[in-house]
Amino acid sequence: MNKFNLNNSYKAVVIGGSAGSFQGVVKILSQLPKGFPLPIIMCLHRLKHVRNGFVEALSIKSVVQVTEPHDKEPVKKGNVYLAPSNYHLSVELGNYFALSTEEMVNNSRPAIDITLASCAYVYKDKLIGILLSGANKDGAMGMKHIHDRGGTTIIQDPSECMIDTMPRAALSLTEIDYIMRVDQIVEFLKELDKKYR
C-alpha cells in the first residue's frame, strides 16, 4: 500500500525555488513532522543585498528553526538550512557546507544549480531533490545531476505554480520522478518520515 517508492536510506532533502515559491516553502516547513530525520537544504532566490529577514520570515511558521550555515559547518539531520544571500552554497564530501562568492550562475547567487549539483555529488542516490515555482531555468541542470546520480526528483505541479518556468525547464531537461502539488509534497515527506520510525 505504498503510494511512493520510499525507504529509510536517504541522507538529505534539497529544495530549490524562486519567484512564487515562498508560500510553498512555508507550507512544507510548517507541516514537517516533528523530528524529521533528514537535513533539509534550501536554495531560494532572494534579494542579494538584504542579509536579514528572510530566515526569520521562513522560521515563523516552521516546525524547525531555519538557519543559514557558515562555511565548513557540519550538515546535521533534522536541521533546515537556507543558502545565505550573495553566496553560493555547496555540500562537500565529509558532509559539511562550503560557501563561495564565485560568479553568478543563471544570474543568481545563490544559484540552485550549484547547491543541487553538489548535493547530488555527495549524496548520490540517497538524495531527494524538490524544485518549486520560479521564473528562470536555474535548478534544471541541478535536477539532472540528481537524476543522473540516482537520486529522486520532484517538481511542483506546474499548474499550481505561480510561475512555472523553473519546474518546466527541469521537466524538459531530465526525468522527473514525481510531479506534485505542495500538499502532496507534504504527504510525501510525512510518508518518508514514517520509514525512519
Add this chain to the structure above:
Amino acid sequence: MLDIDISDLKKISELIYQKYGYDFRNYAMSSFKRRVLRILELKKLTVDGLLKKLTDSPNFVNEFLDELTVNVTEMFRDPSFWRIMREEVIPAIMLNHKQFKIWHAGCSSGEEVISMCIMLKEMGILHDVTVIATDLDVNILEKAKAATYPLKNMELNEKNYIRFQGTGNFKDYYREEGSNAVFNKDLLMNVSFRRHDLVLGDIFNKFDLVLCRNVMIYFNQTLQNDVLKKFHESLFKYGYLAIGSKESLIWCDYANRFIVVNNEEKIYKKIKD
C-alpha cells in the same frame, strides 16, 4: 554532463605544485572542482589536454591562475560591516596608536582596498595608515593597482556606499574614461600592493588589522588552520581580524586565541600570543 574525478583534480593540483610552486592541494573541493571545470569549458580542453598544456606552456599557468582564483568582489560589500569598521574598530585601534597598519590578505582586484581608503579618507586619517594589500595572482594585482573598474559595476558599488552612509559623494572618487571608472590615485597613496602566497608565504610584517573576507572559504579546514596561525602571528596583541560574514573561526585550532568583537560581521580580536 561535464564532470571531473577527484583523482584528476589531484593530478592537476599536484602538477601545479611540483612545476610552478603554487599549492592548491588543500583548496575546498567543491569550488576547486567548479573552477577547473570552468577552465576546461572556457579553453575547450579535456583533462589530459589541460595537463599537457600546463606541462608544456609555462606561460599558460598565469592565465590558469587568473581563472582559477575567484575574483568576484564589490566595494563596500556588507555595508553594515563597513559601518562597524568606521564606528567601532578603527576608533578602538586609534585609542592606542595614532598610526597603524592594515593588511588586506587576498585583495583580488582591490575593491575592498578602495573601500577602506575611501572610509579612512572620510575619517580624515588616510595619511596615518599604512596599507599592504597582497594576492597570489600577479595579473589581478595589476588590476588592483590600476584602480580601474567597469562603469557598470558602479551602480552596485554606489548603492553599497550609500547604505554604508559614506559622508561624501561616491562619484567624486573616480572619473569616467570610456566604459571604465578610474579611481583617484591619491586614495592609494599609502597602499603597497605585493604578491604574497597565503598558503606557502612567510610572515612578513605585523599589523593592527587584517582583513581577509571571503578568501578562506576556498580553503579546506587544514589550510584554514594554517592560515589562521599566520594571521595570528601577523597581528599585534589586541589586533583585529575580519573575515567574511558567513565564515567562522570556531572550527579552527587557534580560535581560542581570539575573542569575538562582532559576531554578525565576524570581527575578531587577538587576545593571546
